[in-house]
Amino acid sequence: MNTQRLAQALTLVCIVAAFAAIGIRQGGWKLNSKFKAAETPADAVYRMVDAARQGDVRAYLNCYTDRMEADLQKLLAEKTESGFAEYLKISNTPVKGVAVAEPEFPSSEEARLAVEFVYADHTERQTMYLRRIYGGWRIARTDAAQERKMPIPYGTPVAE
Secondary structure: OOHHHHHHHHHHHHHHHHHHHHHHHOOOOOOOHHHOOOOOHHHHHHHHHHHHHHOOHHHHHOOEOHHHHHHHHHHHHHOOHHHHHHHHHHHHOOOOEEEEOOOEEEEOOEEEEEEEEEOOOEEEEEEEEEEEEOOEEEEEEEOOOEEEEOOOOOOOOOOO
8 A cells, every 4th residue: 555545544534533523422323322321320210210111121120230130130030021011111100200309429439319209199209229330320229118198189280
């Protein structure tokens, strides 16, 4: 290869690399979003809720780590994947909304946050503990949910 051809090839490689960098930086090109690492602890919780609502078993399991992930894998083995997907959808149907508090960070690799699930007639508040895995956040464990009855059920029309 002569010097002129080598210079042309290197120039072409640099131009392609520059366009690729711009495309990635502007978010035009994305990796498979189901396995994208959660940037914040709240992102992990919202991804878990979205995956459950959609019945996306793989994306749902990808939100967990440690003992919780192992327990969910056992549950999946007991059911078929389609059965587990249906279970996720049905169990999340009554959820009207999710509120996530600002996380606390006991360390740079751990987070704790309160999550409130809103139902028509009550809310359930739960503390979730997350760990940073490969740069993203995953749910490692949760405390038992604390139920609170709502004085006015969700969706009640407001009298004017």
